[in-house]
Amino acid sequence: MKVDGKPYRTIWLNGNGISVSVIDQTLLPHRFKIVEWRTVEDAAEGIRNMAVRGAPLIGASAGYGVALGMLRDPGDEAFQRVYELLFAARPTAVNLRWALDRMRETLLMLHPKERAAAAFRVAKKICDEDVLNCSAIGEHGRALIERAWNETGRARPVNLLTHCNAGWLATVDWGTALAPIYKAFDAGIPVHVWVDETRPRNQGASLTAWELGHHGVPHTVIVDNAGGYLMQHGQVDLCIVGSDRTTAGGDVCNKIGTYLKALAARDNQVPFYVALPLSSIDWTIDDGRSIPIESRSPQEVAMISGRTKEGVVCEVRLTPDGSAALNYAFDVTPRHLVTALITEYGAFRTIPEEMTKLRREAEQADKRQVNVFDR
Amino acid sequence: MKVDGKPYRTIWLNGNGISVSVIDQTLLPHRFKIVEWRTVEDAAEGIRNMAVRGAPLIGASAGYGVALGMLRDPGDEAFQRVYELLFAARPTAVNLRWALDRMRETLLMLHPKERAAAAFRVAKKICDEDVLNCSAIGEHGRALIERAWNETGRARPVNLLTHCNAGWLATVDWGTALAPIYKAFDAGIPVHVWVDETRPRNQGASLTAWELGHHGVPHTVIVDNAGGYLMQHGQVDLCIVGSDRTTAGGDVCNKIGTYLKALAARDNQVPFYVALPLSSIDWTIDDGRSIPIESRSPQEVAMISGRTKEGVVCEVRLTPDGSAALNYAFDVTPRHLVTALITEYGAFRTIPEEMTKLRREAEQADKRQVNVFDR
Numbered sequence: 001m002k003v004d005g006k007p008y009r010t011i012w013l014n015g016n017g018i019s020v021s022v023i024d025q026t027l028l029p030h031r032f033k034i035v036e037w038r039t040v041e042d043a044a045e046g047i048r049n050m051a052v053r054g055a056p057l058i059g060a061s062a063g064y065g066v067a068l069g070m071l072r073d074p075g076d077e078a079f080q081r082v083y084e085l086l087f088a089a090r091p092t093a094v095n096l097r098w099a100l101d102r103m104r105e106t107l108l109m110l111h112p113k114e115r116a117a118a119a120f121r122v123a124k125k126i127c128d129e130d131v132l133n134c135s136a137i138g139e140h141g142r143a144l145i146e147r148a149w150n151e152t153g154r155a156r157p158v159n160l161l162t163h164c165n166a167g168w169l170a171t172v173d174w175g176t177a178l179a180p181i182y183k184a185f186d187a188g189i190p191v192h193v194w195v196d197e198t199r200p201r202n203q204g205a206s207l208t209a210w211e212l213g214h215h216g217v218p219h220t221v222i223v224d225n226a227g228g229y230l231m232q233h234g235q236v237d238l239c240i241v242g243s244d245r246t247t248a249g250g251d252v253c254n255k256i257g258t259y260l261k262a263l264a265a266r267d268n269q270v271p272f273y274v275a276l277p278l279s280s281i282d283w284t285i286d287d288g289r290s291i292p293i294e295s296r297s298p299q300e301v302a303m304i305s306g307r308t309k310e311g312v313v314c315e316v317r318l319t320p321d322g323s324a325a326l327n328y329a330f331d332v333t334p335r336h337l338v339t340a341l342i343t344e345y346g347a348f349r350t351i352p353e354e355m356t357k358l359r360r361e362a363e364q365a366d367k368r369q370v371n372v373f374d375r
Numbered sequence: 376m377k378v379d380g381k382p383y384r385t386i387w388l389n390g391n392g393i394s395v396s397v398i399d400q401t402l403l404p405h406r407f408k409i410v411e412w413r414t415v416e417d418a419a420e421g422i423r424n425m426a427v428r429g430a431p432l433i434g435a436s437a438g439y440g441v442a443l444g445m446l447r448d449p450g451d452e453a454f455q456r457v458y459e460l461l462f463a464a465r466p467t468a469v470n471l472r473w474a475l476d477r478m479r480e481t482l483l484m485l486h487p488k489e490r491a492a493a494a495f496r497v498a499k500k501i502c503d504e505d506v507l508n509c510s511a512i513g514e515h516g517r518a519l520i521e522r523a524w525n526e527t528g529r530a531r532p533v534n535l536l537t538h539c540n541a542g543w544l545a546t547v548d549w550g551t552a553l554a555p556i557y558k559a560f561d562a563g564i565p566v567h568v569w570v571d572e573t574r575p576r577n578q579g580a581s582l583t584a585w586e587l588g589h590h591g592v593p594h595t596v597i598v599d600n601a602g603g604y605l606m607q608h609g610q611v612d613l614c615i616v617g618s619d620r621t622t623a624g625g626d627v628c629n630k631i632g633t634y635l636k637a638l639a640a641r642d643n644q645v646p647f648y649v650a651l652p653l654s655s656i657d658w659t660i661d662d663g664r665s666i667p668i669e670s671r672s673p674q675e676v677a678m679i680s681g682r683t684k685e686g687v688v689c690e691v692r693l694t695p696d697g698s699a700a701l702n703y704a705f706d707v708t709p710r711h712l713v714t715a716l717i718t719e720y721g722a723f724r725t726i727p728e729e730m731t732k733l734r735r736e737a738e739q740a741d742k743r744q745v746n747v748f749d750r
Contacts, residue, residue, distance in 0.1 A: 197676070199572070199600060206695070213695055219698065221676055221701075224599045225631040230703075257600025263639060264635060267638055301598055315683075315684070317684075318577055320588055322588050325595060325596040327597075328605075
């Protein structure tokens with residue numbers, strides 16, 4: 001999407017063919033800085049310090065990280081070191097492992113001489129596939145926004161509410177929850193987005209507000225407490241959020257606080273949509289209550305980062321010394337509160353039986369293939 | 376309640392009989408500072424800059440402010456100036472007007488010579504009545520906490536969740552929502568409090584955490600997004616919040632975000648209690664949806680105050696330049712989500728018919744009396 005009028009992706013191969021550029025997201029919204037990765041160590045550090053974040057972007061970063069590693073040494077042992085270095089950078093990220101395994105599958109079958117070039121091709125393919133998926137999610141979601149607009153008699157902008165950042169910054173381009181909004185905006189449908197600030201890490205107030213603003217989409221930042229009031233007063237036509245993991249049964253694990261907005265949406269008859277690529281569905285779990293929830297550092301609650309009036313970005317303490325804090329990162333929104341899942345294949349009220357069946361078969365086939373390969 | 380082991384009220388007459396002390400709440404939780412008011416101007420400034428806040432405490436402050444004014448000049452014209460000065464300090468605070476009218480009723484009937492001493496007596500009475508009311512709310516609420524404890528077989532602490540600050544800092548002592556918690560704690564019932572940080576002004580993370588910590592009550596600060604997750608996982612036995620205004624029908628206007636917690640409580644069969652003095656019931660309104668909601672400065676959303684690692688308290692910016700923000704201060708929780716209202720007269724599922732009738736009659740009598748007096 002656009003930054004200062006110029007289209008960007010979150011990660012790209014530079015013209016020199018031997019280095020990769022990314023946006024350093026740790027400095028947003030206060031500073032827009034592009035950093036260059038020349039080595040696999042640069043990529044691993046960028047994943048570790050969260051210069052890049054969001055499952056799809058982490059996968060793409062790992063792909064390019066492998067490619068940078070293969071440039072220096074394409075041997076089998078070097079590959080193994082590169083794999084381990086990148087995997088250790090963010091071991092809980094499912095997409096990281098997925099991307100690394102995909103690189104391994106392709107590369108280890110090739111002669112070392114061919115590996116670097118092939119790695120850049122596969123990394124590019126991972127990026128392009130992600131863009132296609134997000135774009136498709138965007139199109140299916142745009143249709144829902146357009147319908148909401150028609151329901152107002154095209155008389156006023158459609159008011160959407162989103163939580164956290166499931167925008168293009170979390171993917172390679174378009175985003176998931178924000179893709180429908182960008183597609184609608186680009187198609188001339190008037191939209192206005194309520195942006196939950198999303199404590200404790202404030203990805204809404206910092207990343208979502210920043211990317212919507214740069215693309216020119218009208219938006220207003222609100223505290224996480226405000227969405228219920230807005231829905232009670234008819235100021236939200238629909239909610240769209242992303243998902244970190246969705247169960248085969250349709251329960252949605254997403255940023256903490258998503259569940260509260262889903263409850264308010266239900267209480268006020270506001271449609272509540274979840275946008276996600278099928279790759280984020282966990283076909284092995286039906287009931288969302290069995291998803292383990294990460295408990296992150298209490299410091300994220302006790303402290304907050306912001307910009308002083310002198311322009312310095314720093315952390316300040318919010319809580320009294322001696323007060324404990326607790327920081328669960330996600331919650332689970334049960335399926336009955338979700339109006340529809342917006343995927344690259346369309347919007348579904350529940351995940352179709354057929355899709356579940358096909359996916360399970362594909363997974364078993366994958367496992368068989370990996371087993372053969374591992375021998 | 377206690378600060379560093381020593382019992383305090385939020386406002387008190389000093390031993391010299393001619394000055395009043397208050398806790399400067401703008402510096403909490405980072406600094407505990409007592410300031411002395413020697414003049415009505417000091418009191419007005421303290422109300423204006425929110426060194427004192429919370430309806431009951433504002434009322435008590437106005438009472439003592441009048442007394443300080445009468446010390447200097449007890450004449451009728453001076454009284455009028457004092458009234459106007461204090462009223463202008465926070466004109467939307469209902470309790471401010473109520474306390475000033477009460478002072479006027481008593482003082483203007485007296486000889487000017489007698490007014491200063493009488494004013495201190497009435498101000499003290501306003502304080503003592505508030506303490507009695509809060510203490511009674513605390514006792515009725517303690518019984519509910521004790522019942523919850525018994526329901527666990529007295530096997531573990533009772534987990535409570537509260538939003539914003541309806542503690543002793545908002546009143547003269549005890550508080551409203553926190554009074555039952557202090558009473559339970561002092562009675563040896565093991566309690567643990569989840570403290571919503573309560574964006575945007577963070578009264579939970581700063582004031583509630585501070586006062587619970589100083590009294591020794593176990594507590595944990597959480598972001599406003601987390602309560603739903605905790606209730607889904609059986610980690611909240613009951614919620615207690617305060618109320619800025621409750622309608623005769625039982626709808627509760629309280630800090631923004633209260634409604635979301637009430638929805639989560641209902642969805643997880645967690646009792647949701649509202650603690651309030653009867654004086655905060657608006658007998659003229661039945662439907663909470665007709666309460667006008669204050670929209671405060673967007674700067675409260677865009678900026679936040681905290682303490683740097685150098686120990687300096689400062690404001691930092693959270694949102695991108697150019698992103699709008701909106702800041703509704705309150706929301707309304709409909710009566711069907713409230714398990715009971717805990718008042719100084721007991722806990723009620725709905726406000727008893729008889730109480731409504733008596734109160735309406737009393738109000739009309741009051742009006743007649745004021746009319747007579749105004750003539």
